[in-house]
Amino acid sequence: DQQVKQNSPSLSVQEGRISILNCDYTNSMFDYFLWYKKYPAEGPTFLISISSIKDKNEDGRFTVFLNKSAKHLSLHIVPSQPGDSAVYFCAAVDNYGQNFVFGPGTRLSVLP
């Protein structure tokens, strides 16, 4: 049973518009969440994170929102750029640091 779900395997967005990538989790022990971006033939790169004591974290064009009651987080990219085209992984960590789970990833395509 997947503890971290990214239900959209792929997403296409026009350049300049907002990209919203979603992630749901089932384990209420998760208290820290990270987003990674991965280009083909490269390892994932860390993008942004959020602790469960916050509901929003912003870094430039990237904002992560956390809704603990819904066990849902989302990554917003505004404005989207063609260079943002990649696979985005959501990851969750429990409060003991023992359980680190990745979602299956969402492939974002930003169309020029």
Place this chain on the structure above:
Amino acid sequence: KAGVTQTPRYLIKTRGQQVTLSCSPISGHRSVSWYQQTPGQGLQFLFEYFSETQRNKGNFPGRFSGRQFSNSRSEMNVSTLELGDSALYLCASSLLTGTNTEAFFGQGTRLTVV
């Protein structure tokens, strides 16, 4: 500062063989984690080493093992290879243990089992 280096980049092995993959973390980083990425399963955590000790382990069979040396370099070994072990194996290094610290990934080793 050099990034995380994984060798080899590509590897082809036959079923039943064993393989050893290597990861050199960023200088000063003491934590090394290993992940398997397959199209169907996404990224899956294998294990984490910190100061030569295995700290965390994912849900993989005992054929998958690892170790870390005093210079923080890490090796991952897979014995009795199966076709399903074909995947991209990623290594990540962090300054400290505790998986809520940002990890820096290598480019991975693409293993193909035939």
